[in-house]
Amino acid sequence: MPNKRGARDKLHRIMFESNTSAGRAFDIILICMIVASVLVVMLDSLSSLPARWTRILVVLEWGFTLLFLIEYLLRLFCARYPLRYATGFFGIVDFMAVLPSFMGLLVAGTSSLLVVRMLRLVRLFRVLKMTAMTEQAGIILDALRSSRHKIQVFLFAVLILTILFGAFMYLFEGESNPGFDNIPRSVYWCIVTITTVGYGDISPKTPAGQFLAAILMLMGYSIIAVPTGIVTSEWMKGRRTVLGSSHRTCPRCEREGHDADAVFCKSCGERLNSRKE
Numbered sequence: 001m002p003n004k005r006g007a008r009d010k011l012h013r014i015m016f017e018s019n020t021s022a023g024r025a026f027d028i029i030l031i032c033m034i035v036a037s038v039l040v041v042m043l044d045s046l047s048s049l050p051a052r053w054t055r056i057l058v059v060l061e062w063g064f065t066l067l068f069l070i071e072y073l074l075r076l077f078c079a080r081y082p083l084r085y086a087t088g089f090f091g092i093v094d095f096m097a098v099l100p101s102f103m104g105l106l107v108a109g110t111s112s113l114l115v116v117r118m119l120r121l122v123r124l125f126r127v128l129k130m131t132a133m134t135e136q137a138g139i140i141l142d143a144l145r146s147s148r149h150k151i152q153v154f155l156f157a158v159l160i161l162t163i164l165f166g167a168f169m170y171l172f173e174g175e176s177n178p179g180f181d182n183i184p185r186s187v188y189w190c191i192v193t194i195t196t197v198g199y200g201d202i203s204p205k206t207p208a209g210q211f212l213a214a215i216l217m218l219m220g221y222s223i224i225a226v227p228t229g230i231v232t233s234e235w236m237k238g239r240r241t242v243l244g245s246s247h248r249t250c251p252r253c254e255r256e257g258h259d260a261d262a263v264f265c266k267s268c269g270e271r272l273n274s275r276k277e
Contacts, residue, residue, distance in 0.1 A: 008077070008078045009273070011074065011078040012079065012080070013273055015078060016078075016079075016249040016251075017249045017273065033064060033067065033068075034118070037065075037068075038118055040057050040060050040061050041061065043057055044057045044058070044061065068097045072095060072097075075094065080252055084253065140235065143231050143232075143235035144231060147231050147233070151231075154227060154230070158194070161190075161194075161219075162191050162194060163187055165187075165194075165212065165216055166186035166187030166188075166189070167183055169186040169189065169190065170183045170186040172204070172206050172208040172209040172212065173186070173205065177204065177205045177206070177209070179201070179203070180204070180209075185202070188202075193213060193216050194217075194223060196220045196224065250267065251270060251272075251273065252270035253265060253267050253268045
């Protein structure tokens with residue numbers, strides 16, 4: 001039993017951590033496989049490929065699928081809390097990396113969803129020791145979370161504004177312009193205009209409608225800047241020093257980003273693995 005537990009711990013360090021040479025090599029090989037598998041899926045979508053190459057791509061795709069399936073099962077085996085890993089972000093992404101291939105046996109076309117494997121490349125931050133970047137990403141997420149109520153109020157105000165402008169455009173343009181023959185289509189035009197996308201498929205013809213469009217276009221530039229200012233303000237208030245964190249993963253809750261001298265997990269209190277093998 002101790003030998004089995006020791007083997008599981010060793011496998012856990014290799015598959016979930018990159019602070020050892022074996023773990024780093026495993027992650028680099030995994031990333032290369034992910035990139036190769038996504039390229040295979042993209043090439044397989046080309047209808048101009050000869051049938052011989054298509055068969056080769058299918059074989060390669062199933063080979064990658066089986067390898068990823070084995071990797072997923074090994075992660076479940078060596079995780080101390082398999083259910084927590086399986087329901088976490090990485091666990092769901094790892095499962096989605098193999099699911100579309102088997103779905104393709106039942107529903108045609110679903111195998112193209114295998115490009116979701118690109119999400120697994122977020123492990124690249126850990127492999128290349130980009131913990132500082134992940135910390136900065138956490139700061140941005142915290143800023144978005146803190147400013148969500150302000151942004152919701154802002155979007156609600158913009159929604160009311162576009163509905164009002166859409167109603168006016170329908171009033172001014174409805175009879176003479178088929179592009180504004182109903183309020184929903186007029187609201188669509190307002191949204192396209194206020195976001196400065198401007199497809200050009202609908203445009204006002206009357207002087208009143210053009211004047212209203214000019215006001216909406218000018219408002220669009222100022223409206224775009226509002227959410228940016230809100231998030232930036234929250235980001236500056238929540239700015240913190242990025243700690244020199246290690247690349248160890250807690251064997252219990254799978255949390256990363258611990259301090260370099262940490263002995264226990266900052267989240268659940270579990271003892272961390274040693275920094276070096």
